Amino acid sequence: MTSSADKFDAGRAGEYAVQSRIALAGYEACHELAACLLSASLGHGGSARVLVVGAGGTAQEVLAAGRLEPGWRFTAVDPSAPMLASARAAVEAAGLSARTSWQLGGVETLGEERSFDAATLIGVLHHVPGRAAKLALLQEVAARLKPGAPFILAGNRGAYADRPLFLSAWATRWRMAGTAEEEVQAKIGKILQGADPPADDGDIAGLLAGAGFTAPDMFFSSLFWGGWIARRIG
Template sequence: MTETENRAAGKFDAGRAAEYAVQSRIALAGYDACHELAACLLAADLGPGRAARILVAGAGGTAQEILSAARLEPLWHFSAVDPSAPMLELAMAAVGEAGLAARTTPMLGEVADLPEEPIYDAATLIGVLHHLPGLPAKQAVLAALAARLKAGAPLILAGNRHAYASKPLFLAAWGERWRMQGASSNEIAAKLGKIRQGADPPASDQEVARLLTQAGFEEPTLFFSSLFWGGWITHRRA
């Protein structure tokens, strides 16, 4: 794992992993809806009822990508990849509770650690890209995904875009989300500081599209937006 990857994974230690399921749903209004739509898009794209291998990059935490998709498609098998051991353990606990352990292979590490073979029918990268500092790290993970997807395979990409300081109203609305949940002013300031710590979202929807096309994907289509968050579907170019 590179130094950049180690820093990104290190942010998700045992303490942050434990609060992830609650905090992610406050920070992202529509958390569950985004994951459900992602599953529906993949099922519609691949065709319902067929077997498929799905690469879930950054699966740690709630494993919501797997839980949502598995409800729709009983013949899908999931490879759950994450560089953070506490986050991957949390995800696999959720997978086990849902009775999906036999359909999910956990892999501690990066997508680049997997064999470079185009064996996957689809992939997801949700809530990851904005944690990787700098364009080279973002380009690297997208290229690694492209190398492991079959030609024409769909990719769901979702995460924050826009520099946080560039959207002060959105930042203030984030604070109001926590106030709605009973957080104090000091708690809100601390939570906003944690969100901004080390995060480096793509600058715009256009930059997301550039990153994807440079990595070997088609022009993406936006299917979900919530404050800073965006969700796109694209396909590996043939």
């Protein structure tokens, strides 16, 4: 996760809030559903400690869940200083700073106690190169969760080039947002070369099983993007 942070410099952090909502149709809905699922899993109105991995940029995980559950506290982790600063500003503007702590770095920089009641990993895994590194990240998350804790995983999956219709629709969505054709083509090249998503839904299930999670249930899908909920075993 730390090595993948290099791409999220100050320039990208500044544009992330806008561009992430174009790249992912249903951005808010995915985060809202994630918060609702965690609330349903843990019980509405209680207290919980939630680990938010890759919170940089919009901190939408904290914003959605924090507004829904006033008794929850959040630990937000991100290896990119500019992305973490952007997220912190969003949380401060929403009045949720008192319930949020910040950690610059990867999950491995946190203590090893299994003290979190839930965790999220949204929009991160496809930026982690290689299956071994993806599995290691999921294992780091699992190691800090209480037994039975719910875990939200969301991100891109499958080879983009293998689904040309979806890729074309994704490019057209950028055009709908007023993006110039030259920039659209550059974005296509970037997504084909710069990301390493899990191979398919089966690969995601295998990664989660290898990290100590139950079989995942999908709750969200949008072109290349998927969202799942699983639980920490034992």
